[in-house]
Amino acid sequence: MTIPIRAMRSRWQLPGLPTSPTPVPSVDRDTMLAADHIATERLRLGLLQMMENAGRELADLTRLALGGSLAGRSVLVLAGTGNNAGGGLVAARRLAGWGADVCVAFARPILWLRPGPCAQVEPLLAAGVRTAVAGHDRSHPELAGEVVRADAVIDALIGYSLRGAPDAAYQPLIGLAALGDGPVISLDIPSGIDASTGERGGVAVSADITLALALPKHGTAAGEGRRFAGTRYLADIGIPASVFAELGVRDVPRFPDGALVRLD
Amino acid sequence: MHDDRVLRRLFERDGGMPVEIPTGAPLTDAEMKAGLLREVDLFAGLSLDQLREISRTLPMTTCHTGGLVTSPDDDGERLFIVKRGRVRLYRLTPDGKQLTLDILDKGRVVGRMSWLGQELNEVYAEAIEDAVVCSFTPDELRRLIDRFPGIGLNMIRYLSDRLAASEREREVMAFRSVEQRLATRLVELAERFGQPDAGGVAIDARLTQQELADMIGTSRETLATTVSSLRERGMLEMQNQRVLIRDMDRLRELAGS
Numbered sequence: 022m023t024i025p026i027r028a029m030r031s032r033w034q035l036p037g038l039p040t041s042p043t044p045v046p047s048v049d050r051d052t053m054l055a056a057d058h059i060a061t062e063r064l065r066l067g068l069l070q071m072m073e074n075a076g077r078e079l080a081d082l083t084r085l086a087l088g089g090s091l092a093g094r095s096v097l098v099l100a101g102t103g104n105n106a107g108g109g110l111v112a113a114r115r116l117a118g119w120g121a122d123v124c125v126a127f128a129r130p131i132l133w134l135r136p137g138p139c140a141q142v143e144p145l146l147a148a149g150v151r152t153a154v155a156g157h158d159r160s161h162p163e164l165a166g167e168v169v170r171a172d173a174v175i176d177a178l179i180g181y182s183l184r185g186a187p188d189a190a191y192q193p194l195i196g197l198a199a200l201g202d203g204p205v206i207s208l209d210i211p212s213g214i215d216a217s218t219g220e221r222g223g224v225a226v227s228a229d230i231t232l233a234l235a236l237p238k239h240g241t242a243a244g245e246g247r248r249f250a251g252t253r254y255l256a257d258i259g260i261p262a263s264v265f266a267e268l269g270v271r272d273v274p275r276f277p278d279g280a281l282v283r284l285d
Numbered sequence: 286m287h288d289d290r291v292l293r294r295l296f297e298r299d300g301g302m303p304v305e306i307p308t309g310a311p312l313t314d315a316e317m318k319a320g321l322l323r324e325v326d327l328f329a330g331l332s333l334d335q336l337r338e339i340s341r342t343l344p345m346t347t348c349h350t351g352g353l354v355t356s357p358d359d360d361g362e363r364l365f366i367v368k369r370g371r372v373r374l375y376r377l378t379p380d381g382k383q384l385t386l387d388i389l390d391k392g393r394v395v396g397r398m399s400w401l402g403q404e405l406n407e408v409y410a411e412a413i414e415d416a417v418v419c420s421f422t423p424d425e426l427r428r429l430i431d432r433f434p435g436i437g438l439n440m441i442r443y444l445s446d447r448l449a450a451s452e453r454e455r456e457v458m459a460f461r462s463v464e465q466r467l468a469t470r471l472v473e474l475a476e477r478f479g480q481p482d483a484g485g486v487a488i489d490a491r492l493t494q495q496e497l498a499d500m501i502g503t504s505r506e507t508l509a510t511t512v513s514s515l516r517e518r519g520m521l522e523m524q525n526q527r528v529l530i531r532d533m534d535r536l537r538e539l540a541g542s
Contacts (some may be wrong), residue, residue: 065462130374132316132387144380154385157373 033204033230033252035085039278045255046270047237049217050181051113055268057237060260068137071105071258074267075234076111079208082232083116083173086204090122097164097171098125099194100138101178101212107138108208108234109177110145117148124151126164128178128190161193168200176207176226181216181238186223195224204229210238211249219246227251235260236273237284239280253284316387321513322401324366324392326443330435339429343419348372354410354418355396363420364396370416388413398423401440447497464511466501468540471521475530485521485531493526 040155059068100106116121153159213225216238231250241250262273430437479486498508522529
């Protein structure tokens, strides 16, 4: 199967965002899992707190990718069931609050979502975001039309935990992601790419922009992941640098110029 | 499966209602929270004869594809068990569109029954394949429990699972860690059952790690990690189902934080 790699990547050098003055280290799946564990269990940084930070930065980056204003713009968010989806759902709510027309397409019924992302659904509806479970509330062809009409697509289907190929329920949405002309923005890692190796076990989202959370994942700089990630940005979601230092990761960026930095 | 063959023979001989033992993955926290139990939660552990008797008691109806099994407009409380086919559960969003909450297959239960915490308000259930459902009212369920007390015990087990799921949910919402919940529970236990002991306060409640994990709604593995972390920090010892709290003040502080 040939996966089209989208052209005009260089367009996504977003103005106003600094590049990191020092090289930024990357982490594999296990290191990121351990960092998340320390942050939530020992430091008691709430999952929802970090999710809100991630979603807020993702919304900000999306606004910049759309030229700085959301008036009259539409965004489609593809959401899975895990915490990656949670960040996408926060972004959907924030973007709607800032004036965009936002639609969320879920890969699975709502009660399949983990507690964190599930808790995002009620506020999402209250914010006026349109929602549909793919294949149940709206067909995949209908959602393909939505992708084509959208000014930007956010990929929050699968996060850094994926090993192997995405589940069958995700594949059609992954296939739809890049149908439009607007930017495709993947949260943390393009869905379908292995965060540790950059390998693609099946279909994967070909992103224009990948917004890494806390630290970039190895998989966006290795193997096929490098091509699929597009232009990489990094968001601070509030995990202290000492957490990564404890795990042997040095030179964690400090974000002196803002919570978003460009990596490429 | 062996059980299926036995049941099929029973069904063929009696010409009665089919009896099926449902299977499936454990419910997710969100499903628990929404109060979606399974037939197996209700009828686990009953003998084949008992299951056969129950299946004769409960009326079965067929709901054709596209038909509503239940909707917010229905009067009264009634639970429905999906015996065959598939049922889609959905709610309406503020803009009047359907949002699918779950797809229920064989053995899943939907409906309203307040004393079971089944309060899926404003939820529609639509057959997406011709479905056979059986249903019962609160009175009918009470009569079943009178006849088969095991169903009552199953309900208690299910409701305590739901409580644990709801606690896990609250943890996400309120950022209370497993460690804090364990500390809170141990302080409560110490206040009720604690005895002064050399080196601290002993709780001789004969609790296994699994029971303690269940009480605070976490897994045994997570509990074990949390206990070792508290042990390393000199707050407690746990051996042979006996907990010795070495530093009550710090444990209280942790519980209250």
